[in-house]
Amino acid sequence: MSEKRVTVKAEGVIKEYRMGGTVLQALKGVDVSIEKGEYISIMGPSGSGKSTLFNMIGALDEPTSGVVYIDDVNLLELSPAEIAWIRCWKIGYIFQSFNLLPVMSALENVTLPMIFAGVPVSERRDKAMELLTKVGLGERADHKPTELSGGQQQRVAIARALANGPAIILADEPTGNLDLKTGRDIINLLKEMNEEEDVTIISATHDLKMLDVSDRVVYIRDGMVEQIKNRAELEIEIGSVEGEESGHL
């Protein structure tokens, strides 16, 4: 077993949302620590705080209290420009609703993060083409998102997330809008990236198919970590997944 390094760490993360007079605590003190190269699933029912945690870990929002570290850097201590740098270089994001820019072609969507990163024109075109080919969409490079199916859009999103060679891919219910088979393809694609490029995958989900490929599963409920299961503990459950799958989605 190679030596593992912690890449993402959340310490006592609390997130409150204020709406009018009431305060809703979406995260009630979450501690997790994720190692480099891991494939982690964050499971929990809808409304349990998965997306909120995703946003905290991904530097997309600030916790009300608590600290998130990415590679030992405390996100709270970074300037906006440094946060942008982390989003650009360190993390690739994948969303349930794909979030491709609708006015841009697949190729342009994949190119955009490389523009921000300052990659030269010819180089970024080739790289984008290479990534699209890798996710099986080489022929669709010039298509607009509206001309692509959900599964294809999610592939473009994955190619875009990989554009600047991120160390971490954060995915928020990446299969949530996809049918069973397409969902499985996307999960396998993520797993492939995880194994080939040693990208850390952190995926919020309530898709039980994810259990198959996860190294660890963090179960959250009502804004708290309920339990964390590792590979060995998961093996036992996988058998039951096949049965439940037909009822899922």
Added chain:
Amino acid sequence: MAQQSKDGVRKQIELPFSEAVRISFQSLRIRFWRSMITTAGILLGIAFFVAVLSGNVISASMSKSETLRTVIDAPQSEGVSAQQIWLVVMSLIVCVVGIANSMLMAVTERFREIGTMKCLGALNKFVVELFLLESSFQGLSGALMGSIIGFISIMLLSLKDYGLDVFRQFPNYILGVLAYIGIACILGMVLAVIGAAGPAYRAAQLPPADAMRVDL
């Protein structure tokens, strides 16, 4: 803030101006009819502006030519009357309010896009830059079209008032008219940018998580 810039956080995030222009232009082209509505607001304001001011230049040069000075109420005093200034200013204010309103809508319906861009590493100022570029294109094209329309309408009116003499006097007033058209174009851009600045700035400040929560 006393962070010792870990493993190269010092590298710059950038958006070259040429790319910004390309992206915002593309955005406008694809939402053509949508952006035409904003543009139309500017067009009308500027058409009025150009018509009133070049009307003055034209009638001034017409009344200088001795031949036809009696006919219509060509203003004895050259230059712009206070009432005209008031009308022009009012129309431009209406124009800015219109732009601000359509920009607010255009920005709001693109919150998700803005959030996505920030996820990909965009700095707040890139977001603002893109929207300001878009709106200045709209301002410029609206002002150009408005100028043409304003000029054509005032020519038709003058033709009715002064007859073909209007064409004979053409060299005498065209420079003045062109100067006003130049001002109109700059004004169109500036007004459009003013209208867009507020909404764009506010949207750019939002954390990506908030921007992307907006469900359409």
